[in-house]
Amino acid sequence: MNKNDLIISSKEKVVPLDRIKFSQENKDKLNQLLKEFKYIETLKQYELPVDNKLLLFGHTGCGKTTTAKAIADFLNKKIFVLNLGTIVSSRLGETAKNITNVFKIATRENAVLFIDEFDYIGRIRDYDKKDSGEMKRLVNTIIQLIDYLPDSTLLIAATNHSSIIDTALLRRFQLKLKFTLPTNTELDQFYDSLLEQYPETYRVLNRCYGISYAEAKDNVYREVKKRIIEVEESKEVIK
Known part of the structure; x- marks a missing residue:
């Protein structure tokens, strides 16, 4: 081995x-x-x-x-x-x-x-x-x-x-x-720490609770990517 x-x-x-x-x-x-x-x-x-x-x-x-x-x-x-x-x-x-x-x-x-x-x-x-x-x-x-x-x-x-x-x-x-699963307060702190690296435009999302940190991270990335793509698509329509 x-x-x-x-x-x-x-x-x-x-x-x-x-x-x-x-x-x-x-x-x-x-x-x-x-x-x-x-x-x-x-x-x-x-x-x-x-x-x-x-x-x-x-x-x-x-x-x-x-x-x-x-x-x-x-x-x-x-x-x-x-x-x-x-x-x-x-x-x-x-x-x-x-x-x-x-x-x-x-x-x-x-x-x-x-x-x-x-x-x-x-x-x-x-x-x-x-x-x-x-x-x-x-x-x-x-x-x-x-x-x-x-x-x-x-x-x-x-x-x-x-x-x-x-x-x-x-x-x-x-x-x-x-x-154990994080509390709502712990998840809010986690969400804030993940979102702070992005512009405010992309920080608004529906926060899910009663889930793990890994699931919360996946949720944040998915929502941020969705909003970024929406902005890029709107630029293409304007052109």
């Missing part, structure tokens, strides 16, 4: 950590994690382990992937993304071997390893009776890999369905951040 297939391109825009919306509880937990990595050598002198297993769970589109990328950028670490499309194999035992190789790569680089849709490979070991044997072996492998993960490597897993993840796996994550 080529490690370059797992690295997020440096050309990809990363949202700075201080621009991501967090609840106060999540912000406090995240700040503690970042400080532990900053003073990791000092903590080692006292034989204190670093909390290096982080689970992001909750509603889709609320910033889990964005947060993982921002953490890696803040810590100045490479981020390796587990591509389930290339990792999961129909051959018996092959998936566990592939995942083991990914952990080895991330460990050698002291990197951030990000596993999205973690529930796909970390399901409760009797969740699927038809494939319980293979699933048990896979989950057992992941548990062992997590247990021997060195402090300098940060594992971040994300899921929209934490309830179906094996409890033994869940216990391995020292930190768990729950992502």
Whole structure:
């Protein structure tokens, strides 16, 4: 497996950590994690382990992937993304071997390893009776890999369905951040921050609520593009 297939391109825009919306509880937990990595050598002198297993769970589109990328950028670490499309194999035992190789790569680089849709490979070991044997072996492998993960490597897993993840796996994550839908006030602040970069002509739109940040962003871009096109079309009519 080529490690370059797992690295997020440096050309990809990363949202700075201080621009991501967090609840106060999540912000406090995240700040503690970042400080532990900053003073990791000092903590080692006292034989204190670093909390290096982080689970992001909750509603889709609320910033889990964005947060993982921002953490890696803040810590100045490479981020390796587990591509389930290339990792999961129909051959018996092959998936566990592939995942083991990914952990080895991330460990050698002291990197951030990000596993999205973690529930796909970390399901409760009797969740699927038809494939319980293979699933048990896979989950057992992941548990062992997590247990021997060195402090300098940060594992971040994300899921929209934490309830179906094996409890033994869940216990391995020292930190768990729950992502919920933003409130109306939070969405208004988000809308304002997105719209401020455009001329006032394009800032008027119907604001939707009860949706995720990702859905809100799509809504803003769609409405702004629509108004820009309308203006351009009106110029053509005048000609």
